Amino acid sequence: MNRMLISGGNGFLGSHLVSKAMKKGVVATVVDDMSTSKDINVPSSVKFIKEKIENFNTEEKFDFVVHLAARPSPEDYVEHPIDAILSNSAGTRNMLDIAMNSKGVFMYTSSSEIYGEASIIPTPEDYYGYVNPNGIRSCYDEGKRFSEALIMAYHRERHVDTRIQRPFNVYGPGIRADGGYGRVIPRFIVRALMDEDIIVHGDGKQTRSFLYIDDWLDLTWEFLTSPNLAGEVINIGSSEEITIYELAEMIKRMTGSRSRITFEKARENDPRRRAADTRKIENMFGWKPTVSLEEGLERTIEWFRKRIK
Numbered sequence: 001m002n003r004m005l006i007s008g009g010n011g012f013l014g015s016h017l018v019s020k021a022m023k024k025g026v027v028a029t030v031v032d033d034m035s036t037s038k039d040i041n042v043p044s045s046v047k048f049i050k051e052k053i054e055n056f057n058t059e060e061k062f063d064f065v066v067h068l069a070a071r072p073s074p075e076d077y078v079e080h081p082i083d084a085i086l087s088n089s090a091g092t093r094n095m096l097d098i099a100m101n102s103k104g105v106f107m108y109t110s111s112s113e114i115y116g117e118a119s120i121i122p123t124p125e126d127y128y129g130y131v132n133p134n135g136i137r138s139c140y141d142e143g144k145r146f147s148e149a150l151i152m153a154y155h156r157e158r159h160v161d162t163r164i165q166r167p168f169n170v171y172g173p174g175i176r177a178d179g180g181y182g183r184v185i186p187r188f189i190v191r192a193l194m195d196e197d198i199i200v201h202g203d204g205k206q207t208r209s210f211l212y213i214d215d216w217l218d219l220t221w222e223f224l225t226s227p228n229l230a231g232e233v234i235n236i237g238s239s240e241e242i243t244i245y246e247l248a249e250m251i252k253r254m255t256g257s258r259s260r261i262t263f264e265k266a267r268e269n270d271p272r273r274r275a276a277d278t279r280k281i282e283n284m285f286g287w288k289p290t291v292s293l294e295e296g297l298e299r300t301i302e303w304f305r306k307r308i309k
């Protein structure tokens with residue numbers, strides 16, 4: 001039976017990956033410090049090690065080593081910049097060593113944030129990025145960029161089978177919505193369901209592209225388990241842009257909410273536009289997202305509705 005180690009496996013993407021692994025008969029082990037996930041999100045049958053990934057090591061061997069541990073929400077990581085950068089530097093090194101000693105496949109979730117304020121939209125994998133190296137978001141963006149460099153070094157010098165994916169705003173049931181942690185879709189949904197003001201940062205004309213969790217999971221599984229992909233780097237996301245104001249209006253309409261849409265100060269270094277060039281994954285895997293934004297929002301709203309009212 002195959003074995004998979006997942007750092008950050010208690011988080012949004014990680015807990016979905018654990019479920020998928022279990023369905024596929026793969027035994028998952030999770031290392032998670034629960035810094036950004038509040039409840040235990042994985043079944044009790046899964047081995048759960050509560051530890052910071054930058055402090056973790058093991059002699060155990062794994063067929064797959066998946067490094068997800070990070071603090072990906074901007075309002076959270078600007079409060080914890082040292083933790084944010086260590087999980088994606090020292091933590092990445094620990095996970096690479098475990099993969100190397102196991103002779104297993106290593107997969108990393110980098111981020112569309114490595115492109116920064118991109119001048120090519122939709123952004124292809126070979127765009128180098130335009131990132132502020134010491135700005136308020138650098139603890140996250142540069143941690144991801146450093147990790148990519150370290151991963152490719154392990155691949156080139158030590159021949160580790162490494163695979164890097166760059167997700168673009170994945171959402172769906174299970175994503176956290178509360179406080180300063182919630183990302184834009186869950187935050188808007190919860191506000192709308194409670195008829196509270198939906199707060200847009202900046203003028204709302206900034207764009208994002210969103211991918212439903214099931215589409216992320218299907219492609220991630222294929223990327224992780226297909227042969228002959230050592231050293232590959234792919235975007236995983238949608239090429240369809242929507243402005244944040246349009247997203248707020250859409251969620252307001254779909255929830256039948258009486259919320260007002262209000263504006264607050266723009267976030268520092270917040271990219272104006274973001275969309276994935278998906279031609280590489282279309283060519284490599286014949287992949288297309290199967291869940292539209294409308295449908296994905298419908299499912300996510302239903303999930304939150306059951307938990308709020």
Ligand SMILES: NC(=O)c1ccc[n+]([C@@H]2O[C@H](COP(=O)([O-])OP(=O)(O)OC[C@H]3O[C@@H](n4cnc5c(N)ncnc54)[C@H](O)[C@@H]3O)[C@@H](O)[C@H]2O)c1
Pocket residue numbers: 007008009010011012013014031032033034035036037051052053054067068069070071072073083086087091109110111112166167168169170171
């Ligand atoms: N969800 C997205 O849209 C998205 C987009 C781009 C990149 N990513 C990347 O995907 C990965 C997973 O994101 P997510 O959306 O599931 O976030 P999440 O916050 O839900 O999950 C991250 C998990 O990592 C854990 N963690 C954080 N720091 C840790 C540390 N130092 N040691 C051990 N565990 C630690 C948290 O407790 C949490 O359970 C992250 O690396 C993130 O940067 C996600």
